[in-house]
Amino acid sequence: MRAHEFVIKDTQLDERTADYVRTVMNATADVMKSHGYRAVGQLDDKDIEAVAHRAGTSVHDVQIILGMDHMHEQLDELNFLGSPCTKDCSGHRAGYAWSKRKQRVPNSHSQSFNNGAALQAAGK
Numbered sequence: 001m002r003a004h005e006f007v008i009k010d011t012q013l014d015e016r017t018a019d020y021v022r023t024v025m026n027a028t029a030d031v032m033k034s035h036g037y038r039a040v041g042q043l044d045d046k047d048i049e050a051v052a053h054r055a056g057t058s059v060h061d062v063q064i065i066l067g068m069d070h071m072h073e074q075l076d077e078l079n080f081l082g083s084p085c086t087k088d089c090s091g092h093r094a095g096y097a098w099s100k101r102k103q104r105v106p107n108s109h110s111q112s113f114n115n116g117a118a119l120q121a122a123g124k
């Protein structure tokens with residue numbers, strides 16, 4: 001597999017779909033850079049709308065591509081899918097989204113990120 005190919009669950013995306021994903025990811029990177037964000041989980045609703053506008057797509061598609069389609073489900077103050085958060089749950093959301101995209105659990109220096117990934121791996 002070449003570095004620029006996208007694979008979801010061992011299935012290579014067709015080139016048109018891969019270009020679409022690249023466009024959304026590039027728009028996401030631009031928005032993240034403009035705010036100094038380091039994790040997708042730091043994006044708020046207005047940021048996601050900005051990504052969708054730049055990529056010429058829907059907010060829903062952006063959330064799916066970024067693995068954020070469950071981002072607001074079961075999110076309570078200082079709680080993400082039943083796991084307590086220490087600040088704003090952005091680490092949990094970022095870890096959850098990363099694990100959903102990568103289909104594995106990371107070994108990050110951030111316990112919050114690792115907790116979010118573990119929740120996704122556990123099927124929450």
